[in-house]
Amino acid sequence: MKETIEFTLNGKSTSIDVEGDRTLLWVLRTDLRLTGTKFGCGKGLCGSCTVVINKKAVRSCRLPVREVSGKEVLTIEGLAQGDALHPLQKAFLEKGAVQCGFCTSGMLMNAYALLLENPSLTRDEIIKGMDNNICRCSAHTRIVQAIESVST
Amino acid sequence: MEVNNSKEIQKSTINPFGRRDFMKLVGSGIVVFFASESAVDTTVHAAQFRGMRGGATDFNDFLKIAEDGSVTVFTGKVELGQGNTTALAQMAADELGVALDSVTMIMGDTELCPWDMGTFGSMSIRVLGPQLRDAAAEAREILLVLASEKLNKPKSQLKIEEGVIYDEKDRTARVTYGQLAKGQKITRKLEGKAVTKPVSEFTVMGKSITRLDGIEKVTGKAKYTGDIRFPDLVYARVLRPPAHGATLKSVDTSEAEKMPGVTVVNQDGLVAALHADPETAGKAITAVKAEYDIPESDVDENTIFDHLLNNAPSPQQRDQKGDLAEGERISETIFEETYLNGYGAQAPIETHTACAAMDGDKMNVWISTQTPFTNQSEIARTLGMPSENVRVMPVLVGGGFGGKNSAPQAVEAARLAKITGKPVQVFYDREEEFFLTVYRPAAIVKIKSGIDSAGKITLWDYNVYFAGDRGSEQYYDVPNNMIRTYGSAMGGMMGGSRPHPFATGTWRAPGANINIFAKESHIDIMAAKCKMDPLEFRLQNTSDPRMRRVLEQAAERFGYTPAAAPSGRGIGFGCGIDAGTYIAEIAEIELRNGSINVKKIVAAQEMGICINPKGALMQVEGCIMMGLGYTLTEDISFKGGRIFTNNFHNYKMPRFSMMPEIDAFIVKNDDLAPQGGGEPGIVPVGAAVANALYDLAGIRVFQMPLTAERIKAAQA
Numbered sequence: 001m002k003e004t005i006e007f008t009l010n011g012k013s014t015s016i017d018v019e020g021d022r023t024l025l026w027v028l029r030t031d032l033r034l035t036g037t038k039f040g041c042g043k044g045l046c047g048s049c050t051v052v053i054n055k056k057a058v059r060s061c062r063l064p065v066r067e068v069s070g071k072e073v074l075t076i077e078g079l080a081q082g083d084a085l086h087p088l089q090k091a092f093l094e095k096g097a098v099q100c101g102f103c104t105s106g107m108l109m110n111a112y113a114l115l116l117e118n119p120s121l122t123r124d125e126i127i128k129g130m131d132n133n134i135c136r137c138s139a140h141t142r143i144v145q146a147i148e149s150v151s152t
Numbered sequence: 153m154e155v156n157n158s159k160e161i162q163k164s165t166i167n168p169f170g171r172r173d174f175m176k177l178v179g180s181g182i183v184v185f186f187a188s189e190s191a192v193d194t195t196v197h198a199a200q201f202r203g204m205r206g207g208a209t210d211f212n213d214f215l216k217i218a219e220d221g222s223v224t225v226f227t228g229k230v231e232l233g234q235g236n237t238t239a240l241a242q243m244a245a246d247e248l249g250v251a252l253d254s255v256t257m258i259m260g261d262t263e264l265c266p267w268d269m270g271t272f273g274s275m276s277i278r279v280l281g282p283q284l285r286d287a288a289a290e291a292r293e294i295l296l297v298l299a300s301e302k303l304n305k306p307k308s309q310l311k312i313e314e315g316v317i318y319d320e321k322d323r324t325a326r327v328t329y330g331q332l333a334k335g336q337k338i339t340r341k342l343e344g345k346a347v348t349k350p351v352s353e354f355t356v357m358g359k360s361i362t363r364l365d366g367i368e369k370v371t372g373k374a375k376y377t378g379d380i381r382f383p384d385l386v387y388a389r390v391l392r393p394p395a396h397g398a399t400l401k402s403v404d405t406s407e408a409e410k411m412p413g414v415t416v417v418n419q420d421g422l423v424a425a426l427h428a429d430p431e432t433a434g435k436a437i438t439a440v441k442a443e444y445d446i447p448e449s450d451v452d453e454n455t456i457f458d459h460l461l462n463n464a465p466s467p468q469q470r471d472q473k474g475d476l477a478e479g480e481r482i483s484e485t486i487f488e489e490t491y492l493n494g495y496g497a498q499a500p501i502e503t504h505t506a507c508a509a510m511d512g513d514k515m516n517v518w519i520s521t522q523t524p525f526t527n528q529s530e531i532a533r534t535l536g537m538p539s540e541n542v543r544v545m546p547v548l549v550g551g552g553f554g555g556k557n558s559a560p561q562a563v564e565a566a567r568l569a570k571i572t573g574k575p576v577q578v579f580y581d582r583e584e585e586f587f588l589t590v591y592r593p594a595a596i597v598k599i600k601s602g603i604d605s606a607g608k609i610t611l612w613d614y615n616v617y618f619a620g621d622r623g624s625e626q627y628y629d630v631p632n633n634m635i636r637t638y639g640s641a642m643g644g645m646m647g648g649s650r651p652h653p654f655a656t657g658t659w660r661a662p663g664a665n666i667n668i669f670a671k672e673s674h675i676d677i678m679a680a681k682c683k684m685d686p687l688e689f690r691l692q693n694t695s696d697p698r699m700r701r702v703l704e705q706a707a708e709r710f711g712y713t714p715a716a717a718p719s720g721r722g723i724g725f726g727c728g729i730d731a732g733t734y735i736a737e738i739a740e741i742e743l744r745n746g747s748i749n750v751k752k753i754v755a756a757q758e759m760g761i762c763i764n765p766k767g768a769l770m771q772v773e774g775c776i777m778m779g780l781g782y783t784l785t786e787d788i789s790f791k792g793g794r795i796f797t798n799n800f801h802n803y804k805m806p807r808f809s810m811m812p813e814i815d816a817f818i819v820k821n822d823d824l825a826p827q828g829g830g831e832p833g834i835v836p837v838g839a840a841v842a843n844a845l846y847d848l849a850g851i852r853v854f855q856m857p858l859t860a861e862r863i864k865a866a867q868a
Contacts, residue, residue, distance in 0.1 A: 026431055035379035036372020038550075040501045041582040045800040048501055076372030089370040093362055096770045100233025101369030102501040102550030108370065127808045134800060136501050136551050137233050138777030139770065140811045 007068045009034075010078025020066030024058075025049045027065045028075060036076035036105045040134070047133030050106035050113075051075050057113035076105035079112065088112055091146035099137035107133050111147045121151040181333045182217040182294055185266075186287040186342035213266060213280060215244060215287045217295070221315055221330025223248060223255045225284065228268025228525055229276050230260035231365060232552040234830045235767040236276035238364045242763055243281050246356035247288030247348055249312035250329065257364075260524045261546040270523035272557055272658060274731035274828025277763060281826050289346035298332045351761060351822040360766030365548065377505040377518045377547050382575040385507070386415070387430035388568050389437040390561075391423035392584055396654035396793030398444040407439040416440075417571055424568055426576065434581070449792030451653055453494050456594045460639075463651035464617050467636035471626050479611030479632025483602025486611070487677055491599070491670035492855035493619075493838075495788035496592035496659055497803060502550020503585040506565035509575035513537075515566055518545045521559040522552045530559075531566045542566070553778075554658030558590050583798045590657030591788060593641050595619035597670035607682040609693050616667060618652075623664030623728055623835055624671070628693045653793050660775075661730055661831035665782055665838055668728040669856060672839030676717060676724070676846060685714035686725050686843065698758055698821070702736035703727055705819050706756035710738045717843070718850035722751075724843025726836030731828020733759040734819075737776070739812075739840035741848060746860040748784055750841060755816040755833060760824035772816040772833035779837025781806045784857050 003020045006013065009032070018027055028034045028051070037060055040048030044059035051060045052074040079086045088108055091097070098104050107130070114121060114129040121129070126147045135143065213227040225244050231237045241255040248255075258264055260271075292312065299317040300307040303325050311320045318326035351358065368374040393400070400423075405416045408425050414436040415426040425436030451459045480486065500520075507518040508531075515537060521527050524544040532539040549556060565578040580588060595618045602611035612630040620641035626633050639651070641662050650656075659665075679689035687707055691700060703725070706712075715721070727736040740752040753776050762768050785804035789796040797803045816833070838856050846852050851866040 022429065022431055026429065029378075030429060033381060034372075035375075035381070038376075038501070039378065039503070039579070041800055043582065043799055043801070046501060046582075080371055085367075085370065092370050093366045096362070096766055098363065098366050098369045099235070099770060099774060100500070100502070100551040101365070101374050101548065102233075102376065104369050105372050127811065131808045134501065134805060134807060136499055136553070136778070136805065138774040138806055140777050140806070140808050141773055141814050142770065144808065144811070 003066060005066055005069050007070060008072040010074060018065055021064045023061055024051070024063045024065045024068060024073070025060040028060065034075050034077050038102055038105055040103070040106070045132070045134075046103070046106075047110055048103050048106040050109040050133065052109050052113045052116075055113065055116050057110045074109070076109060079108060086112070087150045088115070088146070091149045092143070095142045095146040095149065097139050097142040097146040099139050103133065103135045107135065107143055115147070115150065119152050121147065123148060126151070179218075180335070180337050181219050182291055182336055182338045183214055184287040184291045184294075184340050184342055185214040186283045213268075213284065213287070215284065215291055217291060217329055217333045219330065219334045219336070221254070221328055221333060223250055224258055225255065226258045226265045227280060228260055228262070228265045229280060230271045230522060230524065230546075230549055232271060232522065232549045232556070234276075234771060235363050235764065236271070238361055239277050239763040239767055240281065240284060241364060242356045242359070242361055243285050244288045246354055247285045248292050250315040252356055252361065254315060259546055260544065262524055262528045262542070262544040267525050270526060270557060271552070272522055272554060274733075274830040274832070277826045278732055278828045281763070283342065285348045286344050286346065287342050289348045290340065290342055293346045294338060294340065295329060295332050299327050302327050302332065357763050358761070359764070361764050363767065374548050376502055376550050377507055377520045378502070378577065378579055380507045380518045380547070380577070382509060385575045385577060386426040386428055386572070387433045388424045388426045388565065388576050388578045389430070389433040390564055390578060391437055391440055391442060392587060393444055394794065395444075395446045396795070398446045398793065401443040401445055404441040407441070408436040411436050411439065415572060417568060419571060422564060422567060424564070426568065426572060430579070447792065449653060452791045453787065453789055456494070457492050457596050460594060460618055460651055461596060464638040467615070467638045468621075469634065469636050470621060471633055471635045473630070473634075474632035476611065476613050476632055476634055479602055479613075482604060483610045484605045485681055486600065486602045487674065487681070488600045489598075489674060489677065490854060491597040491666065491673060492595070493666040493669065493782070494594050495656070495790070496782055496786050497586055497589050497788060497797070498553035498555030498592070498659055499585065499589075499803060499805060500551030500553055500555060503580040503582060504556065504559060504561045504588070505577065505579040506559065506562040507575065507577040508562070508565035508569035510569055510573065514541045514543060515569065516543050516545055517562055517566055518547050519559050519562040520547070520549050520556055521562065522549070522554075522556040523559065527559050527562045530563055534563050535566055535570055553660045554592075554662060555589050557658050560588070582800070586798045586803065587795050590655045592659030592662070593618045593652060593656035595663070595666045597666060599670060599674045601674060601678060603678050603682065607684050607689060607692060609678065614671070616663070616670075619666045620663035621667070622662055623667035623730060625729065627696050627699050627729055628675070629695050653790065654795070660778065661835050664728065664730050664831070664835040665779070666856070668726060668835045669838035669842065672726045672728070672836060673842050673852065673854075676843045677852070680717050680846070683716045685716055687712065688714060690725065690727070698734045699727060699729070699736075702734045702756040702758050702819055706736040706738050706754050709756065709815060709817060710754040712738065717847040719847055722844050722848030724840045724845070724847050726839030726843060728832070728835040730832040730835045731830070733757060733827040733829065733832040735832045735836055737836045737840045739837070739844045741841060741844040743848065743863070746864055748841060748845060748858055748863070750780060750810070750812040752813040752815070753837070753840065755814070756819050757816065757832060758819035758821050759827040759829055759832070761822050761826045762818050762820075763826055765818055768818060768829045769816050771829045773814050775831065775833025776814050776816065776837055777806050777811065779834040780810055780812075780841070782856060783838040783841045784810070784859070787857055
């Protein structure tokens, strides 16, 4: 049963008619053509599908899309301001925190939400806050360095 | 210098693609074809695939300078995250004398790129790289000849700067690569006569370059297979058996067929549900009722090793030296141990995915694969289409680690696209990824060795079962040596009888991780028996200068002070050779609630000329971190063909909280061509950690992963 869901997506009011129990991940990736958010495990275990909803990191593979009604959703596509990369994106690039890139969107969105909550993260807080995001290329040390470099 | 024109080329043997009229694709400009060794691989397998393509036997890559001066490298290699795109572009740019950003890499497109066997074995830089440099140097020579004619200046007087050739005595006499390539149709097969730049003249190689695909990856714009979209794209979920070896007895698709918008395909063993929404397709496939015959087997992760030993084929021998009986006779002490490692999964974050779309009588396929050309042939064969009508398109791959040398999902997507007439995407969910991967094989290493009273190794009788011999080669000075390899790492992929309950295959540095774990653990056992410091014991027993250098430099970097193990400090060494690269690692560990916590790893890697130090170190660090997984936590639980490990909650991979301090560095060796970088760093991790455990607690665990249970059992 389709329903109309209205929310803010990357700063723009968005309205879609979809079955409300479909997951946000696949609505983003199919109907909305925002493919930067990735499917990794489907069980909220790896973090590749992480988006930020009302300033909190959320696993979009487990979230029925109707739950974003009236909320602000930020995906990887909305992190840069036009051509100007977000400092976290710049840091990931410069520190070499990216290899295959498949976990990268989720890593960035999770780190972004951590920094929204606390702009002065310690190394231990970064490790704890990022621990449920998995990177198989195992770029962990450089991901931590990148987040540390942006933390104030 | 002779410059061929296109008419001469048409007569020559270079045109390898027959009906595909390859020269038309190449177009105008200046083109140099070249071969990497993988193209002239003489194995029957490779020859078959080349034959099917009516293909080239003499080259498999080319470099083009277009009429606008842009440089493009065409290669069948693919980018898996390892950074070969960036390093290869650096090599081409430097030899040609152009800016890095004027080089475009076209990779893994079976239409545009000549045949390539696949991206594995850390071969992009060490095998393809030197040939690419030669080709670029040859193109530079062609350009210099053209410039000399055009400017009417002697070639010796010409200089190159960022794609411009000028007279060093009169900088106003200048011509760009674009101007020189304009209107040309020059094609040349690499002769290898042009001289490449010495290291001292490198301007782009040897520099730490930020990866070229980085911006698209941090902005979410990077296109992987699952990101390919068509207006009428449908997602297919495929019916999977509950166990390997199961055969389908009956299937009832009626419930799935009733679901709105769902298409069900049931043809020649392929049962799939298709829908525009992948989750609806997923619900539909779970509504399919299927009955299977499942062969019963009691083999599980505990009994597999006896099962494998009981079913081992006769061995292949290598590195035979001296006489084992003599070695035993002259040894003062004999050591015999057995080392084990269970099955493992590659588990890239991007699961196996393929998207197939018919375009007239052609089939375009996007595949998360390490072997696009093999997949092209498989698809063509299955669909009964000519190979040239199947095009595997270039995409980024979200990690491979050996797991994407096999891509059966591509054949499924292509079959379904042909059957339905629609573009179809097949992707594995995580459970399928764990179930359908070709596992790193469970393996056993048995070593019998001996030392004399001075602590010199006198005997090395090495037997590896089912891992293959990579990493087993001897780098210690042993007069009586034998390496026997029982069974290969591959099983099931090619069919035939095999003792594994499911298909096995390649996993980053295939075989080398268990081989180095066994070998380097065994070295420490002998050192401890002599009460000799493990580094001293190694140095005393190897005269290989490259190995000595990485060991000594790692020790220096670590600030290592000698002590016989167990010293209580928790420090362990491991070293190895992989893909031509030498690596030594030192691990420092502690026990936390009975489990190993790795505090620090120092790694010294000598890989010949290092093209991109930053990229190379990213690989070493990634290898170390990933290596902690096979060392400490990763294991597949199964019974017969049933796999119980099915997602990240029960396949424990390294995460941030497992991260040690990693201090990796490159040991300079500019006298040697570049060697492999994607895998060497992972091979000594298991050994270094196991040896650190012995150093800490005087206990040895002979089976990886080194879990708390196994440590406890060893302590008892």
